[in-house]
Amino acid sequence: MLELKQISKVFYEGTPDERKALNGVDLTLKDGDFVTVIGSNGAGKSTLLNIIAGVLFPDFGSVSVNNKEVTFVPEYKRSKLIGRVFQDPMAGTAPNMTIEENLALALGRSNKRSLFRGVNAKRREEFQELLASIDIGLEDRLNTKVGLLSGGERQALSLLMATFTKPSILLLDEHTAALDPARAELITNITKDLVKKHQLTTLMVTHQMDQAINLGNRLFMMDSGQIIFEAQDKEKEKLTVDGLIEEFQKIRGKQFASDRTVLTS
Numbered sequence: 001m002l003e004l005k006q007i008s009k010v011f012y013e014g015t016p017d018e019r020k021a022l023n024g025v026d027l028t029l030k031d032g033d034f035v036t037v038i039g040s041n042g043a044g045k046s047t048l049l050n051i052i053a054g055v056l057f058p059d060f061g062s063v064s065v066n067n068k069e070v071t072f073v074p075e076y077k078r079s080k081l082i083g084r085v086f087q088d089p090m091a092g093t094a095p096n097m098t099i100e101e102n103l104a105l106a107l108g109r110s111n112k113r114s115l116f117r118g119v120n121a122k123r124r125e126e127f128q129e130l131l132a133s134i135d136i137g138l139e140d141r142l143n144t145k146v147g148l149l150s151g152g153e154r155q156a157l158s159l160l161m162a163t164f165t166k167p168s169i170l171l172l173d174e175h176t177a178a179l180d181p182a183r184a185e186l187i188t189n190i191t192k193d194l195v196k197k198h199q200l201t202t203l204m205v206t207h208q209m210d211q212a213i214n215l216g217n218r219l220f221m222m223d224s225g226q227i228i229f230e231a232q233d234k235e236k237e238k239l240t241v242d243g244l245i246e247e248f249q250k251i252r253g254k255q256f257a258s259d260r261t262v263l264t265s
Ligand SMILES: Nc1ncnc2c1ncn2[C@@H]1O[C@H](COP(=O)(O)OP(=O)(O)OP(=O)(O)O)[C@@H](O)[C@H]1O
Pocket: 011, 012, 019, 020, 021, 039, 040, 041, 042, 043, 044, 045, 046, 047, 048
């Protein structure tokens, strides 16, 4: 469970460059919720994920995971609770280490006792099974350096590394945006499978409205540092891209502005 209360964040406060990135955001994710987040440029989506991950601290408000306040707990101490996949396929993995070593690192992050224990035969078998579950042939390449993998393969591995330790919260930060359409679809499908398999509580930022509509059980729309619209379950199932754009215009009285929005697939 994730709970944000009255989160506000201002950059360069009191200067001509002042930016109100988040303005009193309240949100509660129940266990197993899969929320997609869309919003115009500069709406505050990345800042929101950074505050949940502990990369940034809010100026005001609180963040709790599983009813424990973590507002000012540094990122490295939260990594056990939070899995994250970034837009850049290079970001989530260590290129000079092998697939096996990367998986061992991810395991170490979630469980101190397993750190630096190395990979024994049993663990290797577990890793192979895990990789086989995403069905892209990585199970035969345990000793391949991750830097040699394609963007899609790296993103699939990042996703696996962020999820197999079953974090309390999974943050997906436009994680399919840098991939070509076929690979993006593959990663989207792997995401759906992993979230379902581990019943992960997930917050996914995307610029693709159709993806936001088709995935998950809840959808948030952000603008100017606030969640301005929310739909869930039956109401969410009825959403269309045109309907969402209309909704935005109705609430804000202006056009939805995003330079990367892909309206339909
Ligand atoms: N580290 C920072 N320093 C200064 N300003 C920042 C910083 N991070 C974000 N901002 C500002 O805060 C506001 C919200 O930015 P944020 O990146 O969270 O938006 P976003 O919704 O992720 O946008 P986009 O969809 O364009 O990536 C913007 O005005 C941005 O310029």
